[in-house]
């Protein structure tokens with residue numbers, strides 16, 4: 163008899179132990195993957211009965227960390243989500259220099275670093291920005307195997323598929339089809355094992371002292387309780403004015419003073435403030451779009467960081483009542499083929515209802531239809547400010563960016579759309595998709611990424 167997606171019920175019990183002791187969650191679409199991981203852990207323990215393995219887990223003779231390591235997803239690559247790295251480069255690091263002088267000796271932690279690409283990307287970024295002197299970069303993960311690979315510093319071209327092509331020759335040497343990171347850079351990251359979910363103490367030396375923490379694409383595997391618990395501990399580890407960065411598809415954290423959520427082009431970043439509280443609605447128990455605050459100067463992406471700040475989405479007067487009627491009106495006009503008129507109405511209505519993601523989405527699609535790709539990208543970004551979890555909007559943004567020639571950003575949007583859809587049951591109809599199920603979006607994202615990768619210098 164099977165339970166959910168598990169082939170035998172005892173796997174469901176093992177998953178419950180993983181949830182209880184490691185905070186890991188396995189929705190239906192990840193259960194077969196998790197089961198394969200549990201079987202690998204059993205094989206390492208030289209046991210072929212799931213019930214016997216469960217007994218060892220419960221008695222403590224089999225370690226929960228070893229099991230978590232097998233079921234964890236270690237997917238990563240250099241400069242993943244380049245807009246987040248651009249935001250670190252153009253805003254976070256300059257702020258640090260402004261506060262601490264030209265040699266600010268940043269303290270940075272990549273929490274859930276997998277095979278090290280994220281931590282080494284930070285080391286490269288600091289080197290490029292000439293801020294490496296005195297810097298400390300830590301990389302931690304629950305998986306000892308991933309950490310060993312990180313310490314070796316030898317990567318495939320697949321790991322280098324991010325925003326690295328131009329600078330790679332400075333930091334890597336080729337060995338056959340592999341890329342070996344310079345020894346100097348390898349020595350700049352201290353890797354150690356740390357389980358975020360089981361309450362392993364964070365090293366004393368980091369307490370309250372980190373300038374930037376990246377914990378990206380890790381919380382997504384945790385139960386909602388574990389997300390908030392771990393998020394809270396990460397926030398507590400920040401230095402004053404320090405930043406916590408999660409992945410665009412990660413769940414949102416609840417924050418309260420002295421922490422605040424800040425809307426950036428790379429998604430929501432979290433900051434430990436030192437200023438007295440000026441905004442009274444800092445908790446995410448309020449509707450999300452009400453508390454989002456844009457980061458001054460970066461609303462339109464890192465290329466526009468010198469422009470004056472626009473008003474925050476949250477500060478625009480809000481009219482919620484009749485946005486559904488406006489959506490219907492725009493759709494009806496679009497369906498009749500009156501694209502220009504529909505786009506005009508969508509522009510007006512999305513200004514009247516700034517918190518209605520669907521209106522911004524329709525506006526973006528209509529602008530794309532008219533060939534106004536830059537304006538379409540802006541509209542699609544507004545959708546994603548409001549709800550970064552809309553896979554269809556991520557894929558649409560990817561298409562627009564691809565047409566604009568921004569391949570790296572397009573890739574990143576496709577990747578986010580893919581990750582969001584892949585977490586859903588395959589037959590779940592996705593919002594804004596006109597009835598397409600999650601599996602269609604996963605396939606579409608994969609084929610677009612494959613087409614993009616075919617163009618790239620480091621793709622094999």
Ligand SMILES: C[S@@+](CC[C@H](N)C(=O)[O-])C[C@H]1O[C@@H](n2cnc3c(N)ncnc32)[C@H](O)[C@@H]1O
Nearest residue numbers: 234236237238274276304305357358359378379
């Ligand atoms: C998808 S990778 C993310 C890598 C990198 N942060 C990135 O975004 O590219 C997720 C990593 O989280 C790690 N992980 C999962 N559960 C963890 C836990 N409880 N404590 C620490 N690391 C964990 C996994 O071992 C895996 O290496």
